[in-house]
Amino acid sequence: MSIPVIEFRNVSQWYGEGESRTEVLSDINLSIAEGEFLAIVGFTGSGKTTLVNLMTGLLRPSSGQVLYRGQPIKGPAPERGIIFQNYSLLPWYTVYQNVALAVDQVYPDWSKDRREGHIRTFVEMVGLSHAIDKFPSELSGGMRQRVSIARVLATDPDLLLMDEPLGALDALTRGNLQDEILRIWSANRRTAVLITNDVDEGIFMADRILPLDPGPAAGLGPEFRIDLARPRDKTDLNHDPNFKRVRTEILNYLVALGESNRPRADNSLPLPDVQPIMPGTRSFVAAWHRD
Amino acid sequence: MGHPTTTTVAAAPRAALASLSRRLPRRVNMRRNLPALGRKLAISLTSMAIFLLLWQLSAGYLYGVEATARIERTTQEQGADAGAAMAACIASGDVSCKPNTLPFPREVVRAAGLLLADHRAIRTKQAEFAAETAELNAARAARGLAAITYTGRPSFVDQIGTSLKTVVVGFLISLLIAVPLGIVIGLNENLRIAFNWMIQVFKPVSPVVWLLLVFMIVKTLTLGSDTDTSFLISSISVGLCAMWATLVNTSVGVSSVNQDYLNVARVLQLGIGKKIFRVILPSAIPLIFTGMRITVSVAWMVLIAIELLAQSPGLGSFVWEEFQNGGSDSNAKIIVAMFVIGLVGFLLDRLMFMVQGRVSFEKAIG
Structure with missing residues (x-):
């Protein structure tokens, strides 16, 4: 078997030390194969962003090892490109300049013309040619995320990481961008990891889904294979028995997780152990003196 | 559309005008903002008038206090006649016995005028000086000496x-x-x-x-x-x-x-x-x-x-x-x-x- 693109070996991640130590991820083992599209689905606050930051190298594991093509990750690098949840565009640069920052950095040897052509191609690819000289503040949320996508794809990353890229968008824009990301991804089939809280999105886009159990001390659940033919079509999928089955399975698993994680519903309240003391009685005076 | 040539000629300046008008506040907005602007202006002008009035009143009060004190002092030190003379002098507005206190607004305006006039006078003097010394300075420059400069106030x-x-x-x-x-x-x-x-x-x-x-x-x-x-x-x-x-x-x-x-x-x-x-x-x-x-x-x-x-x-x-x-x-x-x-x-x-x-x-x- 070939070396996995990303491998987690008994990775745990915690913040703080001693008494105040909070464990976010606990004993994660994970392996992502070449060309695979993996979706990690989890509840809010289950440590999804921590997981993806370990893959980028923005975070170092508290214990265990994160390997990229067999080598421990020492820090972030453009070869593991990430689409951030909050777009992270630099507001003082235009669309062109934002993409250029990445392209200039990754292809310093290219001629100026070649770089410019490259930047324009990718801005065109996400359909923003008309807004190429606009600033992020002049763009809608969906357009900003497109810029962020263009910025990452223009550097041709070996591994494409997406941290809830569409989480803040409305349903319509979301659907459009899902199609777009898939279209661009299928053009060269790089390894991709999608972090999401939307099961449908995960099934629609990924080859494999891993649920992340809710934190604290989250671990990975059982994997679900999505054997749906590509290219996938949303309307067709809704009638696909395979899709329905997988969707029900994953939802059942997540619902069960949510149930077991909820604090036991216990309506009895422990009563405080108090004895009435009447003022003026001997016991009241005694209590008074005892204090 | 009877003059197609004029339209083509006017096209370029019109484009320039369009790009200029984009930078200017829009006319519609101006019209809509006019009442608000007028209100702001009215309030500002009113508050300025109140400010000037208060200034005038307090300057008048201080002037009165200072004048009374001066007359009293003169009367005590030099007798009633001198006191009366001082009162008359102050009433006449003579510079020699003017009470020295917070100036009235009109005095400040006059002083501003004086300062400007003074500035013009000094400028004229400088120009005259430059004209007078032009020849001399040229000669000095030729001999490698520093020019004589105006050193007035x-x-x-x-x-x-x-x-x-x-x-x-x-x-x-x-x-x-x-x-x-x-x-x-x-x-x-x-x-x-x-x-x-x-x-x-x-x-x-x-x-x-x-x-x-x-x-x-x-x-x-x-x-x-x-x-x-x-x-x-x-x-x-x-x-x-x-x-x-x-x-x-x-x-x-x-x-x-x-x-x-x-x-x-x-x-x-x-x-x-x-x-x-x-x-x-x-x-x-x-x-x-x-x-x-x-x-x-x-x-x-x-x-x-x-x-x-x-x-x-x-x-x-x-x-x-x-x-x-x-x-x-x-x-x-x-x-x-x-x-x-x-x-x-x-x-x-x-x-x-x-x-x-x-x-x-x-x-x-x-």
Whole structure:
């Protein structure tokens, strides 16, 4: 078997030390194969962003090892490109300049013309040619995320990481961008990891889904294979028995997780152990003196 | 459409006009904003009128108090006849016995006119002097000698110019120190701790003390040379007094860059230079310029006090000299200077506000 693109070996991640130590991820083992599209689905606050930051190298594991093509990750690098949840565009640069920052950095040897052509191609690819000289503040949320996508794809990353890229968008824009990301991804089939809280999105886009159990001390659940033919079509999928089955399975698993994680519903309240003391009685005076 | 040629000719200027009108406030907006503008103007004018009225009343009251006291004193010291003469003299408005107190608004306006007339007179004198010495100076220049320059009294307008020059030099000095230092401090937490006590202790120090400190140092450094150091001393002191806002804001701006932007820089593996100039500084610029704006205001404010003390030419020494003069219109001239100082300060602040709006990617907060 070939070396996995990303491998987690008994990775745990915690913040703080001693008494105040909070464990976010606990004993994660994970392996992502070449060309695979993996979706990690989890509840809010289950440590999804921590997981993806370990893959980028923005975070170092508290214990265990994160390997990229067999080598421990020492820090972030453009070869593991990430689409951030909050777009992270630099507001003082235009669309062109934002993409250029990445392209200039990754292809310093290219001629100026070649770089410019490259930047324009990718801005065109996400359909923003008309807004190429606009600033992020002049763009809608969906357009900003497109810029962020263009910025990452223009550097041709070996591994494409997406941290809830569409989480803040409305349903319509979301659907459009899902199609777009898939279209661009299928053009060269790089390894991709999608972090999401939307099961449908995960099934629609990924080859494999891993649920992340809710934190604290989250671990990975059982994997679900999505054997749906590509290219996938949303309307067709809704009638696909395979899709329905997988969707029900994953939802059942997540619902069960949510149930077991909820604090036991216990309506009895422990009563405080108090004895009435009447003022003026001997016991009241005694209590008074005892204090 | 009867003249197709005219349309083609007019096309280019029309395009230029369109691009220009895009920069101008829209006419529709103007019309819609007119009532609001009118209201603002009306309120401002009313409050100005009330201000002038209060000024007039209090000046009148103070004038009365001063006049009564003067008549009483003369009566006590020199008898009733002298007292009556003094009362008559004051009533006649003669300059020799004018009560010396808060001037009336009309006196201030007259003083402003006098100052301007004085300025024109001095300009004429300078021009005459230049014409007279032109030949002589040419001859001196030919022999390699320095030209003879006009050394007469500076006019009020010259004083404003000198003050502006001092404040600009002081501002540049403070920028030269505060911005690079702020960036370095902002980037390194250890340095931030190292400089913290210094900033906290020196920031509240009075301009007067800074002036004395600068005086001590400059005096020693320029020992032996006979150059006029007063300009140097006052501009350095202004710079040192005013730089703190820029220093603190720069270091805060640099140290509090949004983590998302830093993550972008990290993922792209930007070098330290690119990271500073393309990510950290642009992000800190709004705060840096806010600091600069405060610095300009502070510089202008302390300048007057510093000029007054350092005996360097400018509005501060103008005010002080007029106060020492005790002439009949000195008080009015001091009030004129007060309004000029205020107006110039206001204009400087507006200027910085415009610069701030230009450079910052966020809208400047007025």
